[in-house]
Amino acid sequence: xxxxxxxxxxxxxxxxxxxxxxxxxxxxxxxxxxxxxxxxxxxxxxxxxxxxxxxxxxxxxxxxxxxxxxxxxxxxxxxxxxxxxxxxxxxxxxxxxxxxxxxxxxxxxxxxxxxxxxxxxxxxxxxxxxxxxxxxxxxxxxxxxxxxxxxxxxxxxxxxxxxxxxxxxxxxxxxxxxxxxxxxxxxxxxxxxxxxxxxxxxxxxxxxxxxxxxxxxxxxxxxxxxxxxxxxxxxxxxxxxxxxxxxxxxxxxxxxxxxxxxxxxxxxxxxxxxxxxxxxxxxxxxxxxxxxxxxxxxxxxxxxxxxxxxxxxxxxxxxxxxxxxxxxxxxxxxxxxxxxxxxxxxxxxxxxxxxxxxxxxxxxxxxxxxxxxxxxxxxxxxxxxxxxxxxxxxxxxxxxxxxxxxxxxxxxxxxxxxxxxxxxxxxxxxxxxxxxxxxxxxxxxxxxxxxxxxxxxxxxxxxxxxxxxxxxxxxxxxxxx
Amino acid sequence: xxxxxxxxxxxxxxxxxxxxxxxxxxxxxxxxxxxxxxxxxxxxxxxxxxxxxxxxxxxxxxxxxxxxxxxxxxxxxxxxxxxxxxxxxxxxxxxxxxxxxxxxxxxxxxxxxxxxxxxxxxxxxxxxxxxxxxxxxxxxxx
Numbered sequence: 001x002x003x004x005x006x007x008x009x010x011x012x013x014x015x016x017x018x019x020x021x022x023x024x025x026x027x028x029x030x031x032x033x034x035x036x037x038x039x040x041x042x043x044x045x046x047x048x049x050x051x052x053x054x055x056x057x058x059x060x061x062x063x064x065x066x067x068x069x070x071x072x073x074x075x076x077x078x079x080x081x082x083x084x085x086x087x088x089x090x091x092x093x094x095x096x097x098x099x100x101x102x103x104x105x106x107x108x109x110x111x112x113x114x115x116x117x118x119x120x121x122x123x124x125x126x127x128x129x130x131x132x133x134x135x136x137x138x139x140x141x142x143x144x145x146x147x148x149x150x151x152x153x154x155x156x157x158x159x160x161x162x163x164x165x166x167x168x169x170x171x172x173x174x175x176x177x178x179x180x181x182x183x184x185x186x187x188x189x190x191x192x193x194x195x196x197x198x199x200x201x202x203x204x205x206x207x208x209x210x211x212x213x214x215x216x217x218x219x220x221x222x223x224x225x226x227x228x229x230x231x232x233x234x235x236x237x238x239x240x241x242x243x244x245x246x247x248x249x250x251x252x253x254x255x256x257x258x259x260x261x262x263x264x265x266x267x268x269x270x271x272x273x274x275x276x277x278x279x280x281x282x283x284x285x286x287x288x289x290x291x292x293x294x295x296x297x298x299x300x301x302x303x304x305x306x307x308x309x310x311x312x313x314x315x316x317x318x319x320x321x322x323x324x325x326x327x328x329x330x331x332x333x334x335x336x337x338x339x340x341x342x343x344x345x346x347x348x349x350x351x352x353x354x355x356x357x358x359x360x361x362x363x364x365x366x367x368x369x370x371x372x373x374x375x376x377x378x379x380x381x382x383x384x385x386x387x388x389x390x391x392x393x394x395x396x397x398x399x400x401x402x403x404x405x406x407x408x409x410x411x412x413x414x415x416x417x418x419x420x421x422x423x424x425x426x427x428x429x430x431x432x433x434x435x436x437x438x439x440x441x442x443x444x445x446x447x448x449x450x451x452x453x454x455x456x457x458x459x460x461x462x463x464x465x466x467x468x469x470x471x472x473x474x475x476x477x478x479x480x481x
Numbered sequence: 482x483x484x485x486x487x488x489x490x491x492x493x494x495x496x497x498x499x500x501x502x503x504x505x506x507x508x509x510x511x512x513x514x515x516x517x518x519x520x521x522x523x524x525x526x527x528x529x530x531x532x533x534x535x536x537x538x539x540x541x542x543x544x545x546x547x548x549x550x551x552x553x554x555x556x557x558x559x560x561x562x563x564x565x566x567x568x569x570x571x572x573x574x575x576x577x578x579x580x581x582x583x584x585x586x587x588x589x590x591x592x593x594x595x596x597x598x599x600x601x602x603x604x605x606x607x608x609x610x611x612x613x614x615x616x617x618x619x620x621x622x623x
Contacts, residue, residue, distance in 0.1 A: 044492055070492045073604035073620055077493060097600040097622045192561045203597040204623055242560045245599040245622075249553050252603075257542055270603045407492045411623070438595070480597075 002047040004038060007031070013463035016062075017051060024055040024267060031065040032397070032463045040408065040451070041069050046076035052267040053081050058088015058276070060339050060346055064397055066353050067459040068406030068451060072096070074270035077352035077407075080400045085334065085345045089264060089273035090281045092255065092288060094349040095332050097248040099288055100295030101239030102173075102328040102354075103376035105387065106303060106321040108310075111230045112212040112475065118313055119210065120433055123476035125309040126208055127435040130302055131200040132480035140301075141196040148183035148191075150198065154293030155300040155326075163304040165323070170365050171374075172326040173355060174333075176296040181289035186243070187250050190287075194243025194294060199301030201480035203438070205404075205445055206238040207378075208306065210433075211385060211472040221371040221389045221469040225324055233472060234321060235385055236302050237378050238480075239330065244291035251284045276347055285347070288332055299326055324387070325374035329354045329403035337398060348398050356390035356401040356466040364390075375466045379453030380405045381445045381479075382427045385472045386457045393464030401465040402457075405450040414449045415440055423447075433476035441479060485510040495596070495621040496605070500614055504544075505571040507608065507615040508551060508582065515552055516565040516589075518596045518621070523565045523589040533562070535586040540579065545606045547573070547580040548617070552601040555586065564588035598623055 007015040010030075015038055017029040029050045033041060041047055046069045053075050054063035059082070066078035074093040075081070083089060108115075115122070142150070150157050155176025156169050169176045201208065213231045216222045227233070240247075255272040259265070262274055274281045307321055333348050333355065348355075357364050357373040364373040372390035379385050383405070390399060420439030423446050427434050436442055461468045489496040497514055501507030516524050539554060541547035555566050566586040574581045598621045605618040 072493055073602045073622065097602075189557050189561075193557060203594075242557075246557060249557075249600050253546070253550065253553075256546065256603075268604075410490045410492055411495065412488045413490060437593070440595070 002042055004042060007038070013459055022051055025051060026057070027054050027059050027062050029054050029065070030062045031069060032459065032465060033067050033069065034459050037067050037451070037455070037459060044071035046071045049074065049076040050079060052271070053079055053094070055267050056081055056083060056089060056091060056094070056271060056273065057264060058084040060084055060344065064400065066400065066402040066465070067456045068352065068402040068404055070406045072351065074268050075351045078402060079351045080353045080398060081349045082337065082346040082398045083276065083349060085276045085347050088276055088347070090276045090284055090332065090347055091271050091273035091349060092248050092251040092284055093270040093272055094351060095288065096330040096351045097245045098239040098330055099244035099248055099291035100328045101330045102295065102299070102326065103378060104236040104299040104303060104326040105324040105376050106234045106306065107226050107324050108232045108321055109319040110232050112232055113230070115232045119476055121313050122210060122309065123433045123435050123478055125313055126306055127478045129305045129309050130208060130478070132203065132437065140198055142198060144191055147195055150297045151183040151186060151290035151293055152181045153177060155296040158297050158300045158304070164300050168300060168303065168323045171323040172296060173328055176300065176326065178289035178292050180286055181293050182286045183290055185283045185287040186247055186290045190243050190246035190250060193246050194241060197241040197243065198294070198298055199305060200241060200298070201238050201302065202241055203441060203480040206480050207381070208302070208478040209235045209385070209474050210476040211235055211474050213470050214384065214473040215471040217468040217470065218389065224368060224371045225374055225387065225469065226322065227324070227387065227470050232475070233324070234306055235376065235378060235472070236299050238298060238302065240291040240295035241298060243294050247287045247291040251287060254280065255284065285332065292328065292331055295328070296326065325376060327354050327376050335398065346398070348400070350400055352403045353400045354403050356388070356394055356399050358390045358392040358394065358399065361390070375401055377402060377453070377457060378404050380447045380450035381477055382430070382432055382474055383447050383453055386453070386468060387470045387472065388457070388460065388466035389469050390466055391464055394466060397465055402460050405453040405456055407449055408451055409449040411444040414446055415443045418443045418446045418448060427477070432474050435477070436479040445479070486514040489618065491620060494602070495623050497619050498616060499619055500616045502614065504573050504615055507617070508548060508573065509568050509571050511548060511552060511619060512555055512566065512568045515555065515598065515621070516567055519559060519565045519594050519598060520591045521595065523591045524567060533564070533588045535588070537584060537586060539582045542580065544575060544580050544608050545603065547582055548606065548608065549601050549603055551582055556598055556601060558586065562588060564590050596623055
């Protein structure tokens, strides 16, 4: 078990375990946290998992953990590893099974006061219209040829077919599509799992939320992002569903069988990996890209359903919802950084961590370049979410920041000790509308099961990983099944 | 020891300990644990409506991978066929270089899942015999 004295304090929000702490570490481990969050991290296996991550071949500079760090499998949740594509590996397990789990934010031109009379109907209709999983809400079943086009075309494919606006793709990480996706690298089992799940929310901590802008911290950035106080916005949290889960399963299994061939030792078999430039590595990268594209298409389709509801409930002449941004928090991305005086291409593996590019970065929409990339951080149910912006200071973290509040309580303990009914009552007493199919699911996602999002975001802000722009509070929460 | 499985603590995922008097029983109990998590109501005896019986064969490199591959196969079929599965007639064959399993899946149709199991992970997996009982920890990504 790692204890606090094993870590060196770099500053009030950054701690380091030196490379010589364990003989297989190739780089030091760094955790962005204040004293309290660091104490929390020592109570589970998350720091041990971070140390394991530091043993991955080709890892550059540091193994990193964000302030919402907690125990996962292989990497901790909140883990970041930038791995050289020249002589390093690719590890599908490092990004997690829910490839491109992420966030999408839509903004309206309306204030809370204007929308209040319609809120319950909006929430009810969104729950009906957005399929949450198996059998709830209408579902599309695609033929394989159509699915392949989505795997390769991502959100762009759906917008071309009329399921969105040009701005949806402009205001999306990677423009909603990773170019190196090849549908032939995805198994038939994965495609069978994904055929009828496009546009489905899923369950667990996935949700749609109607929110309002509670507080603005950065007026200039808020204006650039199109946000104003008391504005109604809608946040979507979901990922690549069964298709992505199966892609990760398939390639972890395949790579585990290649340890003899490539003689790569990893401290945790769930990190199963191959050289990035190997034929298997290229296929794995391509399949992960397909899953990522599927997730962007998924969020695009859900946005389409929400827009339909918006118009139906508020009327034909209603001013439409506009995409602010869409970010991934479980993904492998190709990025370039200066390391030891040379430009190095790295496969940045982020698991429960969000990309946060700084001002003037060419990969963010031109209209946002003056202030930096929007970063979307959901809090636990019924608390708050945040919009932040990327900063130049975060170069040290490969422009990575947190992804959410981080769990402190197991789902099992939450359902044993908390009442879903009581949680719903408490939220309704605060004026928050809840639409859900499962009270057990509500108990699992209780705010008490998560860290304090305000504390996490304050650390992120003070550490310079990204800067606060706006705080959003929920008006209506729609959970999947 | 009649306990088939028990749920352990994990901050984010679902961690269980699975038991069995034989290896075959361990595998069978692991499948039952997964079915119970996915949809306990579907396999309650009073509501039992047998769907399909499928014979499957799984080949893996070692016993831990065999358990993950076995449960992953069932999980995929559960989502694709909108069913949960129990198993019968489990037959395991182990050697130094391979691990194989044959079994019959018995399906129970569902109209929703109580829990969305994303995947079966390898975390903490360590199949061993302790005091005459086979057991392992198993972690599902949910």
